[in-house]
Amino acid sequence: MSLFSRLRDALARFMSGRYGTDSLNRSLILIWLLLAIVNVFFHSLVIYVIELVFCFVVFFRMLSRNYVKRQRENAAWYGMTSGIRGAFRRFMIRRRDGKNFHFFKCPNCKAPIRMPRKVGRFNIRCNKCGHSFQKEFKK
Ligand SMILES: [Zn+2]
Structure with a gap:
C-alpha cells in the first residue's frame, strides 16, 4: 500500500461521521479568502483576528458530528440569502438570454x-x- 493511499484512508477514517462542508461553509471560506486578500494591503490586526474567527468557525463546522445543528444553520443561511441568490440568478439569466x-x-x-x-x-x-x-x- 502506497503512502498516498494510506494517507487517503486515514483521512477518510478521520472524516467519517463528520459534517463536511455545505453552502454556508463555502460562503464563510469565500469571505475568509476575501479578508485575507484585503489584509495583504492593510496589514490590520483586527482583520487578522476576524480571519482567525472565520477559520475557527469553518473548521469547527466541517469537523462537527452534530449534523442536525449544522443543517439548521445552513437552512437559516439559505433563508437569509435567498433574496441575494434570487437576484444573482435573475441577473445571470438576463445576461445569458x-x-x-x-x-x-x-x-x-x-x-x-x-x-x-x-x-x-x-x-x-x-x-x-x-x-x-x-x-x-x-x-
Ligand atoms: Zn400577473
Whole structure:
C-alpha cells in the first residue's frame, strides 16, 4: 500500500461521521479568502483576528458530528440569502438570454415575464395571475 493511499484512508477514517462542508461553509471560506486578500494591503490586526474567527468557525463546522445543528444553520443561511441568490440568478439569466428575450413584469402582480424577442404588438397573459394585457415592442 502506497503512502498516498494510506494517507487517503486515514483521512477518510478521520472524516467519517463528520459534517463536511455545505453552502454556508463555502460562503464563510469565500469571505475568509476575501479578508485575507484585503489584509495583504492593510496589514490590520483586527482583520487578522476576524480571519482567525472565520477559520475557527469553518473548521469547527466541517469537523462537527452534530449534523442536525449544522443543517439548521445552513437552512437559516439559505433563508437569509435567498433574496441575494434570487437576484444573482435573475441577473445571470438576463445576461445569458438578453439578446433573444424581452424581460418585463406583469402590471398586475409584478411577476417576471420573459418572451422571445420580436417586434410588434402582442397580447400577453400572465402565467401567475392570469391577467391579460397588450405590450408593444419596437426593435
Ligand atoms: Zn400577473
